[in-house]
Amino acid sequence: MYDLCELGFDNYFQELVKDTPYTIGRVAKSSNGIYLTYSVNGKFYCEVSGRFFHRTEDAHDFPCVGDWVLFDYTTADSKGMIHQVLKRKSVLSRHAAGKKQQEQLMAANIDIVFLVSALNNDFNLRRMERFLTQIYESGASPVFILTKKDLCEDVDEKISAVEEIAMGVPILSVDALHNEGMDQLFPFLKKGQTISLLGSSGVGKSTLINRLLGEEVQKTQSIREDDAKGRHTTTQRELFILPSGGIIIDTPGMRELQLWSSEDAASQTFQDIEELEKQCKFRDCRHSSEPGCAVKKAIETGELSEERYKSFLKLQREAKFLDLKKKYGSQRASRIQADEILKGKW
Numbered sequence: 037m038y039d040l041c042e043l044g045f046d047n048y049f050q051e052l053v054k055d056t057p058y059t060i061g062r063v064a065k066s067s068n069g070i071y072l073t074y075s076v077n078g079k080f081y082c083e084v085s086g087r088f089f090h091r092t093e094d095a096h097d098f099p100c101v102g103d104w105v106l107f108d109y110t111t112a113d114s115k116g117m118i119h120q121v122l123k124r125k126s127v128l129s130r131h132a133a134g135k136k137q138q139e140q141l142m143a144a145n146i147d148i149v150f151l152v153s154a155l156n157n158d159f160n161l162r163r164m165e166r167f168l169t170q171i172y173e174s175g176a177s178p179v180f181i182l183t184k185k186d187l188c189e190d191v192d193e194k195i196s197a198v199e200e201i202a203m204g205v206p207i208l209s210v211d212a213l214h215n216e217g218m219d220q221l222f223p224f225l226k227k228g229q230t231i232s233l234l235g236s237s238g239v240g241k242s243t244l245i246n247r248l249l250g251e252e253v254q255k256t257q258s259i260r261e262d263d264a265k266g267r268h269t270t271t272q273r274e275l276f277i278l279p280s281g282g283i284i285i286d287t288p289g290m291r292e293l294q295l296w297s298s299e300d301a302a303s304q305t306f307q308d309i310e311e312l313e314k315q316c317k318f319r320d321c322r323h324s325s326e327p328g329c330a331v332k333k334a335i336e337t338g339e340l341s342e343e344r345y346k347s348f349l350k351l352q353r354e355a356k357f358l359d360l361k362k363k364y365g366s367q368r369a370s371r372i373q374a375d376e377i378l379k380g381k382w
């Protein structure tokens with residue numbers, strides 16, 4: 037039995053389900069068309085109804101972990117049938133692997149994404165910018181968690197560097213191994229608030245989750261069996277309620293990064309550059325040889341680092357291409373891109 041508020045149900049969703057004969061539930065796990073759904077009446081293994089299946093054309097519109105759904109069930113076998121997915125507040129997605137580039141949903145209705153990065157040799161600002169863009173695109177709010185503080189000599193400098201690429205985003209630094217600094221996370225773990233963790237392999241996501249749960253729910257690397265390629269995988273795809281009242285969603289998809297984003301999200305990550313661009317003398321300034329270019333000037337004076345600017349341009353091109361691809365499909369997008377490159381527009 038679950039309390040809906042504890043699972044993250046709030047006014048936003050309440051508004052969407054004024055009168056329904058169905059039960060409200062949240063998808064905690066999804067595997068081959070079976071959705072483990074939590075509700076006030078317990079856990080149910082649901083499928084989508086025949087009608088839902090037939091009228092749904094887009095893979096996007098099928099349930100994913102974190103979704104709120106309307107379903108009915110039979111108590112005898114704990115099986116249920118999903119009739120509707122409630123409109124999502126936010127959705128984190130990524131590129132599906134394989135030939136056909138497709139957007140794949142990782143998790144829905146996430147309020148906060150903990151962007152986890154290690155402070156030791158894995159520290160990489162450009163990678164953080166990409167994660168940040170992905171989070172802005174999802175509609176969730178980012179919070180930086182810099183782990184392995186114990187393995188870093190210049191924590192303050194690294195924090196300043198992150199501040200520069202992520203204006204206004206909270207930045208916390210912790211040593212999860214020795215349980216230091218973890219109390220900084222508590223304000224974000226409020227009852228009904230859904231959190232997810234995003235970050236490269238080995239940065240310490242499982243360790244953080246274990247600390248928050250106070251128990252070994254996810255096995256960390258030290259006790260995980262490596263596979264033949266020397267890699268390890270997290271097989272659980274789950275949603276759990278923390279003792280503090282927050283909800284954590286940790287799906288394997290959250291553990292990889294492939295950009296699926298648009299120009300809008302890219303520009304949010306690079307607000308400082310957008311601001312500079314507004315100060316250029318010419319509105320269509322390409323920041324190459326135009327007089328009165330504020331971007332070039334900022335690079336010259338060191339106010340803006342050259343790498344950050346390059347990273348901005350790269351992300352902007354990627355995002356622009358993705359937008360074209362969404363609109364026109366792969367082949368036509370490539371032709372348009374080639375054409376525009378010739379005209380010097382990229």
Ligand SMILES: Nc1nc2c(ncn2[C@@H]2O[C@H](COP(=O)(O)OP(=O)(O)OP(=O)(O)O)[C@@H](O)[C@H]2O)c(=O)[nH]1
Pocket residue numbers: 183184185186187210211212213214235236237238239240241242243244255256257258268269270291
């Ligand atoms: N020294 C130190 N080690 C840490 C810290 N956090 C995690 N580790 C160690 O880093 C290793 C990887 O941690 P995990 O929690 O498995 O990393 P992960 O991000 O979950 O990795 P994936 O499951 O591959 O995504 C483990 O050996 C942890 O003990 C920390 O703050 N300090």
Ligand SMILES: [Zn+2]
Pocket residue numbers: 313316317321322323324326328329330331332
């Ligand atoms: Zn300019």
